[in-house]
Amino acid sequence: MSVKQIKVNAIKNGTVIDHITAGRVLKVIDILNINDNNSVMIGMNLNSRKIGKKDIVKIENRELSEQEANSIALISPNVTLIIIKDFEVTKKVELQMPDSIEKLIVCPNSKCITNSDEVTSKFKIDSISKTVRCHYCEKKYSLEELKIKI
Amino acid sequence: MKNLISMRDLSKQEILHLMEVAAKIEAGDIVPEMKRKVAALLFFEPSTRTMFSFDTAMKRMNGQTIIMSGTQNTSAKKGESFADTLQTIAQYSDIIIMRSPVEGSARLASEIVDVPVVNAGDGANQHPTQALLDLYSIIKTQGKLENLKIGLAGDLRFGRTVHSLAQAIAKFGAEFKFISPKFLQMPQYIKDDLSEQNIKFQEFVEMDGNIDDLDILYVTRIQKERFADPEDYEKVKGSYILEKSMLSNVKDNLKVLHPLPRVDEISTDVDDTEYAYYFPQAKNGVYTREAIIHILLGGE
Ligand SMILES: [Zn+2]
Numbered sequence: 173m174s175v176k177q178i179k180v181n182a183i184k185n186g187t188v189i190d191h192i193t194a195g196r197v198l199k200v201i202d203i204l205n206i207n208d209n210n211s212v213m214i215g216m217n218l219n220s221r222k223i224g225k226k227d228i229v230k231i232e233n234r235e236l237s238e239q240e241a242n243s244i245a246l247i248s249p250n251v252t253l254i255i256i257k258d259f260e261v262t263k264k265v266e267l268q269m270p271d272s273i274e275k276l277i278v279c280p281n282s283k284c285i286t287n288s289d290e291v292t293s294k295f296k297i298d299s300i301s302k303t304v305r306c307h308y309c310e311k312k313y314s315l316e317e318l319k320i321k322i
Numbered sequence: 323m324k325n326l327i328s329m330r331d332l333s334k335q336e337i338l339h340l341m342e343v344a345a346k347i348e349a350g351d352i353v354p355e356m357k358r359k360v361a362a363l364l365f366f367e368p369s370t371r372t373m374f375s376f377d378t379a380m381k382r383m384n385g386q387t388i389i390m391s392g393t394q395n396t397s398a399k400k401g402e403s404f405a406d407t408l409q410t411i412a413q414y415s416d417i418i419i420m421r422s423p424v425e426g427s428a429r430l431a432s433e434i435v436d437v438p439v440v441n442a443g444d445g446a447n448q449h450p451t452q453a454l455l456d457l458y459s460i461i462k463t464q465g466k467l468e469n470l471k472i473g474l475a476g477d478l479r480f481g482r483t484v485h486s487l488a489q490a491i492a493k494f495g496a497e498f499k500f501i502s503p504k505f506l507q508m509p510q511y512i513k514d515d516l517s518e519q520n521i522k523f524q525e526f527v528e529m530d531g532n533i534d535d536l537d538i539l540y541v542t543r544i545q546k547e548r549f550a551d552p553e554d555y556e557k558v559k560g561s562y563i564l565e566k567s568m569l570s571n572v573k574d575n576l577k578v579l580h581p582l583p584r585v586d587e588i589s590t591d592v593d594d595t596e597y598a599y600y601f602p603q604a605k606n607g608v609y610t611r612e613a614i615i616h617i618l619l620g621g622e
Contacts, residue, residue, distance in 0.1 A: 281425060283423070283424060283425045283445050283446065284424075284426050285426040285429075286426065287406055288424055289403075289427075289430065306426065307431060308426025308429050308445050309426040309445075310328060310426070311447075312448055313509060317370055
């Protein structure tokens with residue numbers, strides 16, 4: 173199946189995540205924790221009028237809430253969430269950076285309690301400066317230097 | 323105020339209120355009564371001075387302390403979790419005062435137990451009671467916290483104390499002189515924080531000649547171990563030792579502070595001058611900690 177075909181393949185019910193920064197789609201799938209029952213189609217390095225090159229993912233039979241999907245904004249800005257029902261677009265929104273994020277990020281500070289104890293990591297996000305601050309060790313990091321926990 | 327974990331949690335107003343209570347306790351206008359109250363001092367990393375200071379504060383208020391110090395007493399070895407240790411200690415005590423090399427551990431503790439938690443230092447992160455006693459020493463000697471000229475000297479890169487102090491006093495507007503070897507300069511993220519608040523600062527590599535316009539000179543120790551080559555240390559260390567002779571043109575109201583212990587970064591001949599304030603500063607720590615415990619246990 174070529175990328176071209178995937179791009180045009182429509183799904184009957186489910187979620188499309190569009191305008192993913194090229195090269196990040198696999199990380200997006202990790203974040204979404206998509207279970208084995210869903211068919212997932214991905215497209216990489218597609219041409220986009222909006223952002224040049226983009227990745228895209230289509231998940232069949234699963235409707236993602238904005239809340240579930242918002243953390244994608246951490247690794248890729250300007251992502252669009254599209255909900256499809258019976259081949260019709262029923263919802264289309266640009267994802268917003270959440271104010272805070274739990275679990276998903278590993279604190280880069282090796283002396284942080286979240287790296288030595290059974291603690292859920294928690295970060296406050298400053299979407300303007302594109303930085304996060306660890307709720308526990310209070311260190312500030314740019315979004316670029318963060319590792320996503322899988 | 324339910325816990326004292328980080329200076330970042332405190333408003334200007336809360337800081338000033340705390341200063342006021344500390345002053346009243348020092349003057350005897352407030353006499354907190356802690357009879358039948360127990361403070362647990364959990365020092366997962368030894369710090370005799372800080373522990374004694376809290377212990378003294380509690381005892382001056384007729385309270386009791388239970389003390390766990392050093393790593394050998396921690397239950398970690400027996401396989402008990404941090405959460406269980408804290409839960410248990412919380413059953414015996416009215417307040418938990420905790421020091422640990424693990425950053426964020428005091429915050430986590432405060433989320434586990436119902437009694438108030440005081441952070442007595444969590445690694446390189448925060449040491450709010452030190453910052454508050456420094457502020458108390460400043461307001462006591464200068465009559466205000468606003469718009470002072472403050473020199474911070476020594477190891478500004480790894481010194482948690484100077485970081486917290488710079489951030490705390492910046493809330494009141496200040497002008498800073500940072501005096502340190504080039505590779506031990508104030509970290510960029512602190513300088514960014516200050517710039518964002520329009521706080522002016524200058525950087526110097528020499529103490530001598532750069533302290534005459536200061537209201538406060540805060541000296542910290544430069545550890546030899548920070549230098550890869552011990553010879554480099556010998557070369558620069560003289561530039562960060564405060565000698566009595568450097569004080570001939572300073573302002574009358576200048577006070578020299580130091581978190582202690584001092585090694586040789588303040589020459590002992592400075593001790594007899596009117597500028598030396600590091601020992602009273604340690605005493606101020608007791609009043610400040612009394613005030614903190616008093617407020618956290620429901621005092622006004
Ligand atoms: Zn952290």
